[in-house]
Amino acid sequence: MPEPLIADERVQAATEPALAVSQLWKVFGPRADRIVGTPLAELPRAELLAQTACVAAVRDISFTVAPTEVFVVMGLSGSGKSTLVRCLTRLVEPTSGSVLIEGEDIRGADPRRLRDLRRHRFAMVFQHFGLLPHRRVLDNVAYGLEIRGVAKTERYRRAGEVLDLVGLSGYADHFPDQLSGGMQQRVGLGRALAVDPQILFFDEPFSALDPLIRRDMQNEVLRLHHEVGKTMIFITHDLHEALRLGDRILIMRDGAAVQIGRPDEVVGAPADDYVRDFVADVPKSHVLTIRWVMRPVRDDDPLDGPELGADVVVRDAVRAVLSSAAPVKVVHDGVLVGMVDDEAILRVIVAEEP
Incomplete structure (x- = not known):
């Protein structure tokens, strides 16, 4: 399945994250605080356990919500x-790292x-x-x-x-x-x-x-x-x-x-x-949106057909696409970003058949 034609990293809104986790580690075992930041931290779980009797249950996790x-x-x-x-x-x-809830690192809370x-x-x-x-x-x-x-x-x-x-x-x-x-x-x-x-x-x-x-x-x-x-x-x-x-x-x-x-x-x-x-x-048709199956707009594409939002799930787009005589326009934030035709929709549906 090709990557979507629109790069949509969806960087979260400029407001402060509700939760921000950075380089979080949890190591269980003797002298666990000596593991993070050393070559030992790079060992696979079984080798780390064998060499140090420690288990790295959480390894360098970072994300924001x-x-x-x-x-x-x-x-x-x-x-x-x-x-x-x-x-x-x-x-x-945690053994190391930070956990910020609305900007406050709870690891520093008494x-x-x-x-x-x-x-x-x-x-x-x-x-x-x-x-x-x-x-x-x-x-x-x-x-x-x-x-x-x-x-x-x-x-x-x-x-x-x-x-x-x-x-x-x-x-x-x-x-x-x-x-x-x-x-x-x-x-x-x-x-x-x-x-x-x-x-x-x-x-x-x-x-x-x-x-x-x-x-x-x-x-x-x-x-x-x-x-x-x-x-x-x-x-x-x-x-x-x-x-x-x-x-x-x-x-x-x-x-x-x-x-x-x-x-x-x-x-x-x-x-x-x-x-x-x-x-x-x-079933990919239940999860993928039509941005994953759309194609670029061509010069000879008729533009009088129906339109769908780029985030419509493929399964929900089937009826509109298959009943249209012309390719369906895919719109994101009011901008025409691609076209979806019968072939693209059927390719996903057929791929799900046993």
Whole structure:
């Protein structure tokens, strides 16, 4: 699959990133702080372990996340993704590097400041719900506000609003063991939203759920993101989940970043064989946009046909392209940037057939 004809690096808006991670390392083992910056850090994981009894779980990771972006970190078990998200919240102390949340390096925060950041600036949703079994749903959702010292009337008012937001109206007086797994995860999501954080961290929150419930919860995250616009860092081992949720995706292997890009970039231009194998079975028409299949405008092209935006997914463009007698114009920011015809669309569709 050729690279798109428009270079679209999508440099994030000039506003300050919600999260900026630079040269982040986490090494477990004796004298771990002696590894980074030496030739030992370049050793493959097995050799490093054999020579030093240390494991580099996160290796020189750098990325930024824009405000309101959904940034997905994915990889197989042991890739370092869960350790990474714990470093971002200092549930695990990084070995070196910086983690800036709205410009503040949380690695320099003392315990009091770190507690304040966790109460006000970011929140986590875990795979294991961690609900308080002896408390009602309403109390579980209000728990973070209670820790803050918010008065009961106000925290219950806010918790009630959030219950409506996450689809749990009418369940305020239930206890967690009276709810299904999906509903319990909604309580966990509501608890995180109730404190109105700038950033939500999700650590494989849906991996223990049944497939249908998992899809419902993915829909819920997409809906909530549309409604509340929070910055989200989402950890998963499921490629389809990553492609569905992420504005951009970071793929990890052995603690290192292999590729960072939009879903269409990961599928359309995999960085190496590892990523190429990952995306081999993904239906490309469901992910690639028509900028990946368009051709340049020719002098003899008729310009009276229909037009589509460059970011329309191929699958959604099929009907318009195949029903048009003329090539379809591809427009980006009001500018004609290419043409798409039947042949280009059918090439993608046919390639997906077994």
